[in-house]
Amino acid sequence: MLEEEPEDFFENEENLSDEDKIRLDNDLKRLKIEMNGGQFLTEMDFSNVPPEIEGKFLDNILEFEKKIKSKKETTIREKLRNPEFLELEFLTEETVKTETSHILNLFFQSGIIVSTQYDVDPFEFYNFITNEFLDKNIIDIDIEGFISHFIYEDFVPNYNEAIKEVCLDFFKNLEALDFESIKENIDEEAKIEDFWSLFIDSYESIEIQYQEFNATEIDLPNAKVELDVEIEAKITNSSEIIRFKGKATAQLVLKSNNDWLIFDFQLPKN
Numbered sequence: 001m002l003e004e005e006p007e008d009f010f011e012n013e014e015n016l017s018d019e020d021k022i023r024l025d026n027d028l029k030r031l032k033i034e035m036n037g038g039q040f041l042t043e044m045d046f047s048n049v050p051p052e053i054e055g056k057f058l059d060n061i062l063e064f065e066k067k068i069k070s071k072k073e074t075t076i077r078e079k080l081r082n083p084e085f086l087e088l089e090f091l092t093e094e095t096v097k098t099e100t101s102h103i104l105n106l107f108f109q110s111g112i113i114v115s116t117q118y119d120v121d122p123f124e125f126y127n128f129i130t131n132e133f134l135d136k137n138i139i140d141i142d143i144e145g146f147i148s149h150f151i152y153e154d155f156v157p158n159y160n161e162a163i164k165e166v167c168l169d170f171f172k173n174l175e176a177l178d179f180e181s182i183k184e185n186i187d188e189e190a191k192i193e194d195f196w197s198l199f200i201d202s203y204e205s206i207e208i209q210y211q212e213f214n215a216t217e218i219d220l221p222n223a224k225v226e227l228d229v230e231i232e233a234k235i236t237n238s239s240e241i242i243r244f245k246g247k248a249t250a251q252l253v254l255k256s257n258n259d260w261l262i263f264d265f266q267l268p269k270n
Helices: 018-035 039-043 051-070 093-109 122-135 159-175 179-184 193-201
Strands: 073-075 112-115 137-139 148-151 203-219 222-235 241-254 260-266
Touching: 018 051, 093 112, 093 122, 159 179, 159 203, 159 222, 159 241, 159 260, 179 193, 193 203
Parallel strands: 112 148
Antiparallel strands: 073 137, 203 222, 222 241, 241 260
16 A cells, blocks of 8 residues: 655645745745845845845845846936935035035935045035035935935045055955955956965064155056055065065056056065
């Protein structure tokens, strides 16, 4: 006598708990998202997330994809129903900050955030968000809780600060003897990775005692930075300390993704 085959729980939902039904529904949603190019989900761990919360998260992604495909375009001005703001000429140093805060809060209520990476003149920022930014075309993603995040420097680049930031990251990673992070700031076409790999391997510790930016010359897509630095480096397996003190130079290149990468970096001779 043949034994009866166990019932297929995925075909007979009557045998599933309410939680298992939600998990099965989530599996189908996840599969649909991944088939549409959402491979990022494979790297996300939902094991400690209640299935109801995971389901809402997946629903939002599916709704987002639906909105993107519909391509309902509008301007930020239209999305905010044509608001009127004070003209720049009527603002003072105090009122421009108050009005800017009011406008940013209005944006946030409509699911829009505008932030800056670096310090920006408050009058320039106000002029940007009340004129240029308002007329930007966007796809209207009308989903509760969905936020569109815009960065001021994507529209008005601050090359000087971006270049300085790359150089500071380079020094920070050099001091940490972190070659993998240094590589992220180096242009592959420069072919200087081997030099810095050997440089780091040569020292047991590196200490940046002083750094001062003197001048930055920008001739897009290239830039050159001059710095005064003082660095102490202890040779591996030795008590000897090498000091690099004087003028350092960095040459950078602006890539197509608007990232600055180091093409060459010369420390002062020890």
